[in-house]
Amino acid sequence: MNKYLKYGIIIAIVIVAISFLASLQFEKSQDNSGSLPKIKSQAANFTLKNYKGESVSLQDFRGKIIYIKFWASWCKDCVKQVVPQRKLEAAMVSNPNIAFLNISVDSSEDAWKKAVERNKLSAEQLISHDGDEENINKNYDISEIPRYIIIGKSGEILNNNAPHPGEIEAEYFAQFN
Incomplete structure (x- = not known):
């Protein structure tokens, strides 16, 4: 296999892996469910x-x-x-x-x-x-x-x-x- 083709495939795999990990991190940062007021907890008065x-x-x-x-x-x-x-x-x-x-x-x-x-x-x-x-x-x-x-x-x-x-x-x- 051509040396440049090998490098191209490796670079493509690395880019896909980085994109996948970045998307997981983005989804995690968009998840607000951990900070919502808990069900059955007392509502804060105002x-x-x-x-x-x-x-x-x-x-x-x-x-x-x-x-x-x-x-x-x-x-x-x-x-x-x-x-x-x-x-x-x-x-x-x-x-x-x-x-x-x-x-x-x-x-x-x-x-x-x-x-x-x-x-x-x-x-x-x-x-x-x-x-x-x-x-x-x-x-x-x-x-x-x-x-x-x-x-x-x-x-x-x-x-x-x-x-x-x-x-x-x-x-x-x-x-x-």
Whole structure:
């Protein structure tokens, strides 16, 4: 076999091996599952400002199943979930054991308020800014949005990466009662 052909084959094998190892390392670095809040662990309490300027705490909803949406006004995927979430909220309106919290991670309170008005958002609208977002991001590992979390009646995390409203029906919540 030609000497150059041997070197070419060896170089090709080395390149393929390096590419394979690099892709494994990339996949490992993209895996956030190790840092997600653990299922059944107590959800970290927070107190945030709502649309009316009032302080609202996670503790205020003890005794209810809480479906939390983390979103922002500039997030197209978040806005796509507005209609499905409205339908889900409407289907659950008669259930006093379910609470919907929408936590915006907008840096601008004006942008957040305009988005709430423009999209006619209901349920509890909260904003995480002015330092709050650091604790929210750390405690709930909010690395991308939209993100949904379900918290149980006793404050335990039941699902740390819950389905989007368009992916579930009202009956989905029966499993958490």
